[in-house]
Amino acid sequence: MHWNEIVTTVLLALGCVVSLTGSLGLLRMPDFYTRLHTSGKTDSLGQFLILIGLAFVTPDVLTCIKVVSVGMILMIAAPTATHAITKAAHLHDLRPWTRSDPGGEP
Amino acid sequence: MTSVVLIDTVLLLLVTITAIAIIEVRNLYTSAMLTSVYSLLMALVWVNMHSMDVAFTEAAVGGGISTILLIGTLVHTAREEKPLKVRVHWKAAVVTALTGAALIYGTFDMPRFGDPKAPIHHFRVPEMMAQTVGFVNGTKGKQAPPEGFDARAYRSFNGAVTSVPDDPKDTAWRETSVLAQHGIIVPEVLGSHPQHAEAGHHLHPPDDFNGHVPNSVTSLLAAYRGYDTMFETTVIFTAGVSLIMLLRRPRREGQTQKSAPLLDQAILRVVSKMSIPFILLFGLYVITHGELGPGGGFQGGVVIACAFILYALIFGRPALYRVLPPPVIDMLTGLGVLVYSGTGAACLLLGGKFLDYSMLDTVSPGEGEALGMTLVEYGVGITVSMVMLNIFNQLAEEESR
Numbered sequence: 001m002h003w004n005e006i007v008t009t010v011l012l013a014l015g016c017v018v019s020l021t022g023s024l025g026l027l028r029m030p031d032f033y034t035r036l037h038t039s040g041k042t043d044s045l046g047q048f049l050i051l052i053g054l055a056f057v058t059p060d061v062l063t064c065i066k067v068v069s070v071g072m073i074l075m076i077a078a079p080t081a082t083h084a085i086t087k088a089a090h091l092h093d094l095r096p097w098t099r100s101d102p103g104g105e106p
Numbered sequence: 107m108t109s110v111v112l113i114d115t116v117l118l119l120l121v122t123i124t125a126i127a128i129i130e131v132r133n134l135y136t137s138a139m140l141t142s143v144y145s146l147l148m149a150l151v152w153v154n155m156h157s158m159d160v161a162f163t164e165a166a167v168g169g170g171i172s173t174i175l176l177i178g179t180l181v182h183t184a185r186e187e188k189p190l191k192v193r194v195h196w197k198a199a200v201v202t203a204l205t206g207a208a209l210i211y212g213t214f215d216m217p218r219f220g221d222p223k224a225p226i227h228h229f230r231v232p233e234m235m236a237q238t239v240g241f242v243n244g245t246k247g248k249q250a251p252p253e254g255f256d257a258r259a260y261r262s263f264n265g266a267v268t269s270v271p272d273d274p275k276d277t278a279w280r281e282t283s284v285l286a287q288h289g290i291i292v293p294e295v296l297g298s299h300p301q302h303a304e305a306g307h308h309l310h311p312p313d314d315f316n317g318h319v320p321n322s323v324t325s326l327l328a329a330y331r332g333y334d335t336m337f338e339t340t341v342i343f344t345a346g347v348s349l350i351m352l353l354r355r356p357r358r359e360g361q362t363q364k365s366a367p368l369l370d371q372a373i374l375r376v377v378s379k380m381s382i383p384f385i386l387l388f389g390l391y392v393i394t395h396g397e398l399g400p401g402g403g404f405q406g407g408v409v410i411a412c413a414f415i416l417y418a419l420i421f422g423r424p425a426l427y428r429v430l431p432p433p434v435i436d437m438l439t440g441l442g443v444l445v446y447s448g449t450g451a452a453c454l455l456l457g458g459k460f461l462d463y464s465m466l467d468t469v470s471p472g473e474g475e476a477l478g479m480t481l482v483e484y485g486v487g488i489t490v491s492m493v494m495l496n497i498f499n500q501l502a503e504e505e506s507r
Contacts, residue, residue: 073381080377087371 004056011053019046031097032089040082047074111219113154121147132187134180142173158400159323162392166408171494174415178501324397328479332461336446339403339486343443346493350436353500368420378420385413393487397479403486410487411494423502432499435492442489449481 018041025038051071058064095101124144131137145168152161217224327335368374393406418426430438450461457465463478464471 073384076377076381080373083373084371 008053008056011049011056015046015049015053018042018049022046030102032094033086033096036082036086036089040078043078043082044075047071047078108220110154114151114219117147117151117154121151132189134183134185134187135177137187138173138176138180141176142169145169145172157323159321159402159405162400162405166405166412170412171408171415174412175494175497175501178498181501182504321397321399323400324402324479324483327402328397328482329461329463329475332450332482335482335486336443336450336461339443339446339489342493343439343489346439346489346496349497349500353504369422371420375420378416382413382417385416386410389413389487389491393483394480396483397476403483404490406483407487407490408494411491411498414491414495415498418498418502423499426499430495435496435499438488439492439496440489442485442487442492445485445488446482449478449485453478 022038022040022042025041026035029035029038048071051067051074055064055067055071058067121144124140124147128137128140128144131140145164149161149165149169152158152164217226389406389410389412391406392401392409393403396402396406414426414430417429449463449466453462453465454460461478461482463475463482465474466477467474
């Protein structure tokens with residue numbers, strides 16, 4: 001096994017773990033904000049790790065640059081989208097969940 | 107079961123579940139978002155089948171712009187679907203079931219999935235794989251023809267194409283040129299085309315690609331069935347024009363347009379400002395690169411329209427109208443179709459048939475083909491992007507009324 005394949009394997013495994021925890025969180029978390037928090041991590045960090053992992057096994061430099069730039073765009077776009085959704089919910093007075101206050105729409 | 111089939115099965119199952127969810131869900135916003143999910147899943151199915159062009163279109167049109175337009179429409183209507191009493195219409199159910207059964211019965215005649223003996227791998231595609239753009243008799247261009255490459259022999263590969271006339275003196279094409287008939291273009295000039303002058307090479311074999319662009323999908327779309335694509339563009343143009351006729355009303359004097367509500371959102375503003383140039387650049391790349399890789403006018407046009415819509419959403423429509431005033435948008439809508447049909451007419455005037463791009467380059471038919479397709483893709487891109495932008499503007503204007 002060549003060194004870059006080991007790096008790829010590790011990064012892919014990490015990305016899959018992050019994506020899996022994101023999906024689990026989407027099912028398990030109590031309210032909108034926390035669910036978005038976990039699924040946002042799937043979008044940004046999970047996908048980014050997978051793409052960077054794949055960049056190590058690309059056949060040529062051009063493909064590598066393309067994969068990395070897709071990862072970079074994702075790193076900018078996905079958190080922005082999460083931010084926009086959260087902000088919209090906040091502006092519509094959606095209260096976050098706490099132990100004493102179950103939250104929800106006012 | 108191969109991995110391709112396995113992935114396909116999972117994806118198609120997900121597609122089915124999404125489709126059922128779209129019907130079942132009451133909230134229309136959820137339904138619109140699920141439509142987007144459906145399109146993205148279908149795009150994955152196409153990627154799995156290696157049809158990148160279709161996947162790209164599905165992702166850009168289905169996942170991107172239709173979702174924006176659907177949500178834009180939902181702003182004007184109710185948020186929730188009215189509860190309907192479900193009553194089974196038995197006659198309709200029987201007709202639907204019979205049609206479905208007939209369609210499934212029809213698929214039994216189709217080649218199996220991934221069958222190497224399928225007709226598509228023997229007819230047409232082998233010819234298209236013999237790319238001839240960029241070399242003319244081995245003199246010009248980046249790439250010399252392979253050793254012993256004989257285009258004519260390749261064409262008659264497998265006996266699939268047999269309509270290439272063998273008579274070198276076949277000059278019927280000259281009579282078809284109106285200009286040549288009137289002596290405006292001297293036929294001898296056209297005949298000096300090196301490839302045409304090649305012994306035994308008919309100028310425009312009736313059933314031939316005349317040199318190809320590397321992306322066979324674009325070759326098919328823009329050249330082989332260029333008329334179809336032209337009228338598809340015209341359909342989009344007509345849709346845009348009908349929408350203007352239906353929705354546009356004269357703007358009232360002194361009507362104040364709402365200032366951009368998202369302008370004080372620093373993160374959105376900065377990120378969109380940063381990404382809009384790149385989105386535009388990517389759209390242009392997709393349009394121009396359509397003949398070499400996945401992409402083309404439709405996808406690129408939609409990407410460009412998305413950049414403008416993002417600009418209008420963040421900075422407000424007055425700002426968009428300063429960049430692209432509505433009359434300019436309307437004019438560009440028509441210009442795209444004009445560019446497409448104008449390219450066709452130019453081929454006609456140069457002595458070829460309508461949309462016979464190989465006439466555009468006097469040295470290499472392949473280069474002419476590539477040039478014509480690029481022009482045509484630009485035409486499609488301009489019309490598509492401007493129609494999409496127009497639809498968005500009309501919906502947004504309805505809202506601010």
